Amino acid sequence: MPVTDQNGRVVSYRRVRSSLDERTLRRIADDTGGRYFRARDADTVEQAFSAIDAERPIEFDAKAHLLTEERFAWFAGPGLLLFAAGLLGARRPVRAIDGTGDEAFAEDAR
Numbered sequence: 001m002p003v004t005d006q007n008g009r010v011v012s013y014r015r016v017r018s019s020l021d022e023r024t025l026r027r028i029a030d031d032t033g034g035r036y037f038r039a040r041d042a043d044t045v046e047q048a049f050s051a052i053d054a055e056r057p058i059e060f061d062a063k064a065h066l067l068t069e070e071r072f073a074w075f076a077g078p079g080l081l082l083f084a085a086g087l088l089g090a091r092r093p094v095r096a097i098d099g100t101g102d103e104a105f106a107e108d109a110r
Helices: 022-031 042-055 073-089
Strands: 002-004 010-013 094-097 103-106
Touching: none
Parallel strands: none
Antiparallel strands: 002 010, 094 103
């Protein structure tokens, strides 16, 4: 059973012991042509599903199709433009000739 805070958000869960009216559940199963299973462990659950499958086997003929649409261009295009702008805007050394006629690298030619 969920435990909520004053804002209605679930903060934890509390175990609650419930008592089933098994007699009524068995009567409902008998009246409707069904069977009642009390699932106390994994084996009982497996038996219940086996009994259901034996009564009414289900065959799936449906095929699953996955429709995909590539949307990477929405991010790749602007990303490539930003990358190119970063390359163009990066500070690169500029060759300058000092007074001695030797070439030197200037940090900023502006």
